[in-house]
Amino acid sequence: MRKQRQKATLVDVAAMAEVDVSTVSRVLRGQSEQRIRAETRERILEAAEKLNYRPNFTARSLRMSRTFTLGIVVPQLDNPVFSAAIRGAENLAAQHGYSLLISHRDLGEAATTIAKLSQMNRVDGLLVASLDADEVLHSDLAEANVPYVLLNRQLSGAPFSVVLDSREAARKATEYLVSLGHRRIGHLGGRLGGFNAAERLAGYRAALDAAGIPFDPALVTMGDYTFGAGRKAVRELVRTDATAIMAATLVSAAGAMAELRLAGWQLPEEMSVIALHDADFAEMLFPALSTVMMPTEEMGRVAADLLIRKLAGGNPEPVRALPPGSLMIRDSTVAPRPGAPRSK
Amino acid sequence: MRKQRQKATLVDVAAMAEVDVSTVSRVLRGQSEQRIRAETRERILEAAEKLNYRPNFTARSLRMSRTFTLGIVVPQLDNPVFSAAIRGAENLAAQHGYSLLISHRDLGEAATTIAKLSQMNRVDGLLVASLDADEVLHSDLAEANVPYVLLNRQLSGAPFSVVLDSREAARKATEYLVSLGHRRIGHLGGRLGGFNAAERLAGYRAALDAAGIPFDPALVTMGDYTFGAGRKAVRELVRTDATAIMAATLVSAAGAMAELRLAGWQLPEEMSVIALHDADFAEMLFPALSTVMMPTEEMGRVAADLLIRKLAGGNPEPVRALPPGSLMIRDSTVAPRPGAPRSK
């Protein structure tokens, strides 16, 4: 037996229950329960059930001027950081009856995307992740005229951000290398000028300072966060006497390790490597990569929560910093060899 | 100077241009251009521009009973296969003015998700990816009563599928190993009973047959497609005289290589490994993994295209099979060593 093909509307339910649509609406929304006689409520509920009634979201949206949809803009989808954030955001959104509209356009087109989503009232608010602080983005968001939350980024003028405490994460990672006995520690960082890159560098220096190890600029290389950049950057590091590397991301660490292996280095004996962020693929590398976990899924969740609270008329705190997670000690970090450091 | 805070509606534009809203609508939708005087059109366009008018998507959706939104349901987000498919789908959808609503719930909840999205008219159609053929899914989709396309899966009763030709991909990968001189080739496959697993096995056998190599069941191990399963499965393979492995997925190949290395094997000299699918991380492994590329992004694009054509009233072909892409020869595949195969 087939359910009726046409979707039932409030009108249908009202007709069957012999009441007005407004009454049906009130009963089904579950609000102002007092004003409805129990017997009437029963009748309505029964009719709705029998007709398999489901509210029409579009109509509700139009009437309420709210879409109950959040947009999330990410530069790339295959990056575990973003996919975790999306997962977190979607979970929280779903809990509050919101859906997630996704857009992965890169920054060039992000402007268009943001404009489209917001100006056409497709979303109530936006979650925006980006790879590097982009000022165009900012003005577009300002003009878009919808509430938005920045992910792992702080921009002057942006109302809300949720960021990972990358300074503390970098400090923690470096501190661990120090605790293993390393004193010449390279840092494979991100673009100079980027907010997070500076934060990580600060954390790196803090750990060095705490251990009384002098800071040596020659041990710091900057690049973007790609595999290729990791490979390239490590070529500078091998000319120093570094015995360990603290890399900003998994992929740059992977690049570094690949390059070192190609150059004939024994890992981890001749070079320890630790990276920030964690994902399944850390353990697929060789040697399995030690990391400091970062709560990226949590970041997505918190950002969505912030946005939804804001939309509900709340007044959430403008910026939330999430502390790093635990140290994942795998096989890529060992104590430095007692002898002289390898030199090329 | 700030744009007016309130978004302009058709009514505002109509008032400024001193015409009826219906006229404005017709002009702005660009249709039936003949019936409007050029001078009037000018006036309307100008007013719309001046007011920075943007159509309200929700209102349009309600009136037209179409959301111009596609839902995509994936079991996981961090899997490169799915993120590529999403990327492809989103790109194509955007080209046609559609947005993508994402949902990553795993199968248990997929039912709920599907129901929610479709019954509440949030989407016009669904793109559904799953890890294993799931019958619950099917009935839920049938009841959902919206057009849908299955990704890389065929289910009896499902109206549309777009699949990757994994049989041909497996054949191609195996053929390559044969061409290198391997004759004892292991296969690390997926769950027996799964549609794709059977296809891959068939491709594997086809390549063997073509080369006149007898099929040996001992060389075939099945499991799910995870890293752990790859590790476990390879322990059986090392007891055979296999000199090469054709793995169903990147991660299972990664698992196999990790396990082999731990057992002290020299890669790729003592064991060649090739996998189906390709992603950045294939080259981050050690040794960099040879693969047969699979057009997963294309799959997403084709699926979205199919769905949109269907929604437009077209009559697209029910199933599309996409041929595998090219062979990515990296460092994990070499000719077998001339001597006797290693045995444990």
Next chain:
DNA sequence: AAACTATGGACAATCGTTTGTTCATAGGTA
């Protein structure tokens, strides 16, 4: 000059909800 026909736009209904307001009735109070 009368009648017809395009042409250009206005009118109005509609999509399915939500929600402020009104209204009838019943019970309670003075």
Next chain:
DNA sequence: TACCTATGAACAAACGATTGTCCATAGTTT
């Protein structure tokens, strides 16, 4: 008995577009 007050539910007006229909006007035909 007359009046007031809750109570429960109907009425009706939105939300902002799309689209079928109708009606002037001007131009064309006979």
